[in-house]
Amino acid sequence: MDVQADRSAGAAGSERPSKGELLIQSMQELLWERGYSGTTPAEVQRRAGAGQGSMYHFFQGKAGLALAAEIRMGEDLKTEVEQRFVDREQTLDRVQSYLAPDGVVTRGCRLGRLVQDEEVAGNPDLMKPIAETYAWIQDRLETMLTDGVERGELRPDTDVQALAVTILAIRQGAYTLARLADSDEPFRQATIGISQLMEAARPKR
Amino acid sequence: MDVQADRSAGAAGSERPSKGELLIQSMQELLWERGYSGTTPAEVQRRAGAGQGSMYHFFQGKAGLALAAEIRMGEDLKTEVEQRFVDREQTLDRVQSYLAPDGVVTRGCRLGRLVQDEEVAGNPDLMKPIAETYAWIQDRLETMLTDGVERGELRPDTDVQALAVTILAIRQGAYTLARLADSDEPFRQATIGISQLMEAARPKR
DNA sequence: GTCTATATGATGATAGAC
DNA sequence: GTCTATCATCATATAGAC
Numbered sequence: 001m002d003v004q005a006d007r008s009a010g011a012a013g014s015e016r017p018s019k020g021e022l023l024i025q026s027m028q029e030l031l032w033e034r035g036y037s038g039t040t041p042a043e044v045q046r047r048a049g050a051g052q053g054s055m056y057h058f059f060q061g062k063a064g065l066a067l068a069a070e071i072r073m074g075e076d077l078k079t080e081v082e083q084r085f086v087d088r089e090q091t092l093d094r095v096q097s098y099l100a101p102d103g104v105v106t107r108g109c110r111l112g113r114l115v116q117d118e119e120v121a122g123n124p125d126l127m128k129p130i131a132e133t134y135a136w137i138q139d140r141l142e143t144m145l146t147d148g149v150e151r152g153e154l155r156p157d158t159d160v161q162a163l164a165v166t167i168l169a170i171r172q173g174a175y176t177l178a179r180l181a182d183s184d185e186p187f188r189q190a191t192i193g194i195s196q197l198m199e200a201a202r203p204k205r
Numbered sequence: 206m207d208v209q210a211d212r213s214a215g216a217a218g219s220e221r222p223s224k225g226e227l228l229i230q231s232m233q234e235l236l237w238e239r240g241y242s243g244t245t246p247a248e249v250q251r252r253a254g255a256g257q258g259s260m261y262h263f264f265q266g267k268a269g270l271a272l273a274a275e276i277r278m279g280e281d282l283k284t285e286v287e288q289r290f291v292d293r294e295q296t297l298d299r300v301q302s303y304l305a306p307d308g309v310v311t312r313g314c315r316l317g318r319l320v321q322d323e324e325v326a327g328n329p330d331l332m333k334p335i336a337e338t339y340a341w342i343q344d345r346l347e348t349m350l351t352d353g354v355e356r357g358e359l360r361p362d363t364d365v366q367a368l369a370v371t372i373l374a375i376r377q378g379a380y381t382l383a384r385l386a387d388s389d390e391p392f393r394q395a396t397i398g399i400s401q402l403m404e405a406a407r408p409k410r
Numbered sequence: 411g412t413c414t415a416t417a418t419g420a421t422g423a424t425a426g427a428c
Numbered sequence: 429g430t431c432t433a434t435c436a437t438c439a440t441a442t443a444g445a446c
Contacts, residue, residue, distance in 0.1 A: 019430075037242050038323035041422065052423085053430045062422065108321060115384050116313060116321035118243035131385050159401055165391055166398030169378030176377045177370065179320050180336050186370055193371030196364055197399075200406030224412075246440065257441085258412045267440070 003125040005068040009058045020058035022048040027069035032110040036066055036117045036126070067126060073110050074133035081137055091148030092198055098141070099171055099191045101184040109175045138164050155203045170194060208330040210273040214263045225263035227253040232274035237315040241271055241322045241331070272330060278315050279338035286342055296353030297403055303346070304376055304396045306389035314380045343369050360408045375399060 009020025017025075026047040030039040041062050045055055059065040084097040111130045114120045120127065141164035148154040170190050177186035214225025222230075231252040235244040246267050250260055264270040289302040316335045319325045325332060346369035353359040375395050382391035 034323050035321065040420085042420095051431045053432085056423075057429060112381050113321045115381050116240065116318045118239050121384065127385070134382070134385055155405060159397055162394045162397035162401065164398075165382065165394035166375060166402075169375045169382055169391065169395045170371060171374075172378030172381045173374030173376065174378070176317050176320050176381075177339070177374055179326065180332070180339055186374065189367045189370035190374045192364055192367035193369075194402075196367065197371075197402040197406050200360060201402050245438085247438095256413045258414085261441075262411060 003063045003067050003123070004060055005064060005071060007058050009068060019048065019050040019054040023050055023055055023058065023065055024068050024072055027065050028073055028110075031066060031069055031073070031114065032107055036114055036120050039066075041065075063123065063126060066120075067129065070111070070114070070126065070129040074129050074136075077111060077133055078136055078140075081140060085140070085144055091145065091151070091153040092195060094144055094148075095167060095198065096191055096195060098167060099174070099187060099194070101174075101178070101187040103184075105175060105178040105184045105187055106182055108179050109172060112172050112175060134168070138168055141167055152203060154198075155201065167194065208268040208272050208328070209265055210269060210276060212263050214273060224253065224255040224259040228255055228260055228263065228270055229273050229277055232270050233278055233315075236271060236274055236278070236319065237312055241319055241325050244271075246270075268328065268331060271325075272334065275316070275319070275331065275334040279334050279341075282316060282338055283341055283345075286345060290345070290349055296350065296356070296358040297400060299349055299353075300372060300403065301396055301400060303372065304379070304392060304399070306379075306383070306392040308389075310380060310383040310389045310392055311387055313384055314377060317377050317380060339373070343373055346372055357408060359403075360406065372399065 006020060006024075009018060009024060023044060026044045027039070030044055030047065033039075039062075041052075041055060044065065045051060048054075055065060059068065080102075081098065084100075085094050088094045088097055111133055114126070114130060120130075142160050145154060145158065145160040145163055149156060149158050149160065154160075174187045174190045177190075178184050211225060211229075214223060214229060228249060231249045232244070235249055235252065238244075244267075246257075246260060249270065250256060253259075260270060264273065285307075286303065289305075290299050293299045293302055316338055319331070319335060325335075347365050350359060350363065350365040350368055354361060354363050354365065359365075379392045379395045382395075383389050
């Protein structure tokens with residue numbers, strides 16, 4: 001089935017949010033809290049204060065609404081990552097900031113958790129915005145690390161692409177461990193682990 | 206609901222596997238392929254060549270059978286990790302071996318993926334064997350790294366616990382990235398990333 | 411022990427009134 | 429645009445025969 005996002009469900013920052021907009025926001029919340037399979041259209045509607053009709057008017061079913069919500073989540077995530085980088089100067093600070101828990105880590109990564117969902121993984125339309133967001137983040141990490149190399153904070157022979165993937169993986173994995181331990185301690189531990197290595201690997205001057 | 210594993214479904218290495226045993230194996234496969242929510246009792250039965258009656262005779266519903274399968278998967282995983290360590294001498298080799306893809310990484314981590322499943326996360330009985338398995342693996346990683354410190358392959362001031370969590374997180378995260386990219390490339394990249402850091406951080410002699 | 415038939419409930423989607 | 433009523437499907441679990 002070919003899923004399309006929406007039928008002009010309304011802009012994000014409008015005055016009075018349309019039902020379509022409310023539905024997107026509710027779907028965003030529920031995807032994060034319960035994943036895709038675990039979220040029922042009925043509950044999205046209830047949370048948005050909308051009926052069945054509104055949802056099927058704006059979106060082509062559950063998948064279409066989820067797609068719109070995913071795209072929104074990807075934008076939010078990119079904005080947050082960017083913010084963490086511009087607020088810091090030093091490379092190690094930026095890495096630590098990227099790995100810092102944001103208070104709701106036991107809920108999992110809003111996008112990463114969807115990858116583990118069978119219904120999402122089996123639907124290319126639903127995977128695409130997730131893959132694109134991660135590609136963007138990986139690219140952003142690479143740029144940030146290249147910056148560090150140029151400023152002499154990382155060794156000149158650093159494989160920035162590999163390191164970017166490593167840091168990305170650490171954050172994703174820490175989410176899983178945090179959920180398992182019901183604590184954000186794994187985030188702190190993993191940050192210590194990678195920081196200690198990066199410190200020790202620092203170029204001598 | 207208090208879930209118990211089984212009703213003596215049969216030992217693992219018996220001659221003629223009982224229906225209970227076949228059901229456990231089928232559930233193991235399906236949990237890995239589709240997760241918990243995505244697996245229906247009907248399909249487990251079909252794959253095991255057993256009827257409804259057999260399943261409900263040996264186990265208390267879907268959750269009970271899944272619990273038995275999880276325990277088995279945990280044992281398998283621990284055995285595999287142990288094998289990778291005893292086959293190698295050097296610390297970095299062991300770390301790389303732990304992070305090596307095993308050919309089916311795009312399917313995800315057989316246990317880790319369950320953590321993202323709402324029905325599993327919401328059932329303490331189903332989370333317990335997963336948490337215990339990860340605790341064992343983390344402990345095993347710590348022992349392995351402590352070994353490396355003692356042999357002078359890692360700096361004496363290494364925070365082995367933090368590094369163990371970091372490596373554990375890398376593997377978990379790489380599974381997510383691999384699934385997203387439909388490739389085991391993230392495993393290779395992440396291995397390069399952590400290896401390069403560990404090399405550079407090596408104690409001087 | 412193992413099977414089939416059936417009950418019960420929830421899910422995602424549609425129809426059609428307002 | 430938005431609503432409620434209804435549908436078809438499929439999920440898990442139970443009952444009871446063999």
